[in-house]
Amino acid sequence: MILRIGYVREHFSTPLLQFAEQDAGKTFELVECPSGTGQLISRLTNDEIDVAIALTDALITGIAKGSKAYKLVGSYVSSPLNWAVITGTQSKYNSIADLKDTTIGISRYGSGSQVMAYVMAFQNSWPTDNLKFQVNNDIRGLINSVNDGSTSAFMWEWFTTKPFVDKGEARFIGSVPTPWQSWLIAAQSQTSAEAVTTFLSSLTKFVNDFNSEESRKTKNIPFIEEKFGYPKEDIEAWMKTVDYPSNLLEIPSSLFNHTLSILEKAGVVSPPSGGFQVDEFVNKNVVKLV
Known part of the structure; x- marks a missing residue:
């Protein structure tokens, strides 16, 4: 079967894009999801993508x-994601503290942009019941919303937002x-485990190549420059912060209790009995x- 792989087209996806160029559609096809994780989850739920x-x-x-x-079937990036907090060019907001009790822009309900707003509130001891959101679908909608004043700020990965x-x-x-x-x-729960395992085993090779010291010094930078148009200095700065697992077919068991504990404290999830x-x-x- 040809797997439908949902992804967000940004620099983190570089090993996947390198794999896709070599595979040329033989074993999988890429399905871009520009609105982020909320859209990816929606498409998994609606049988529009397999992975x-x-x-x-x-x-x-x-x-x-x-x-x-x-x-969950594997790991992809093992380092933290640095979420930038972004506002409009002429807005009155100049720090995270200014955002308390304001309306935060998000891509979709359930997306990373919403979850991280809860984490931001938790870190600043804001009551999460007071959080207000406006859905703006994608990065362009989010930027428009902070400039027209309908939202105070939004959160998105730092280097993805930096060109704007x-x-x-x-x-x-x-x-x-x-x-x-x-x-x-x-x-997807019904997707062939054998097909997913084969795909992730192959992707692991491209991830390890991308993550190697040699590739970081040589081919990674021009590839990202060509695909995404980022300045070389931004790519070099990002490469110093990102790390990938050596085996995608492993997940640290400690990740679950740690993440769920924080999400519970931030009011995002509630544990069952x-x-x-x-x-x-x-x-x-x-x-x-x-």
Whole structure:
């Protein structure tokens, strides 16, 4: 079968794009999801994709809230994600503290942009019941909303947003790194475990090549420059912060309790009677807990 792989087209996806160029559609096809993790989860649920490479917190949140549509099948990025806090060029907001009790822009309900707003509130001791959101679908809608005043700010990955800030379309007023590894891989519950395992085993080779010291010094930078148009200095700065696992078919078991604990404190999820069970989150026919 040809797997439908949902992804967000940004620099983190570089190993996947390198794999796709070599595969040329023989074993999988890419399905771009520009709105982010909320859209990826929606497409998994609606049988529009088989596999999603998406943000850890939102994937775990979806399962914790009862979704049976997908299970976690692997790791993708092991380092935290640095979420920038962005406002309009002429807005009155100049720091994270200014955002309390305002309306935050998000891409979709359940997306990483919403989950991280809860984390930001938790870190600043804001009551999460007071959080207000406006859905703006994608990065362009989010930028428009902070400039027309319908939202105070939004959160998006730092280097993805930096070109818009450099062009004077928005302003950074802070950042909030995730308190967990940033990306996991999920698959529809009914998708062939053998097909997913084969795909992830092959992707692991491209990830390890991309993550090598040699590739970091040589081919990674021109590839990202060509695909995304980022300045070389931004790519070099990002490469110093990002790390990938050596085996995508493993997930640290400690990730679940740690992430769920923070999500509970931030008011994002509520545990069932008896607590969360890790086995409910993963497809053990594909991935190994370590």
